[in-house]
Amino acid sequence: xxxxxxxxxxxxARTPAGGWKRNQLAAWGVPWPPPNGWKDELAERWRxxxxxxxxxxxxxxxPTDFAQDALDFG
Numbered sequence: 001x002x003x004x005x006x007x008x009x010x011x012x013a014r015t016p017a018g019g020w021k022r023n024q025l026a027a028w029g030v031p032w033p034p035p036n037g038w039k040d041e042l043a044e045r046w047r048x049x050x051x052x053x054x055x056x057x058x059x060x061x062x063p064t065d066f067a068q069d070a071l072d073f074g
Contacts, residue, residue: 002029004046010039 005013005028013024022032030038 003027004042004049006046007043010042 010020010028013020015021020034025032025034025038028042030042
């Protein structure tokens with residue numbers, strides 16, 4: 001399973017010479033030599049793979065005085 005980095009992580013992983021290491025690209029699922037447009041494709045895969053909006057809130061517990069009179073299995 002490859003890791004999909006945030007677009008900011010891709011930029012932060014640049015070497016001082018301005019490129020990326022082969023093993024770093026492999027961890028992201030990018031072949032060597034990297035094809036044209038690999039950064040855009042990686043960013044798109046990250047965008048599609050993440051849920052829209054903020055995470056859902058955790059479920060609220062039932063009130064302590066809650067009592068269900070009947071079972072309803074639909």
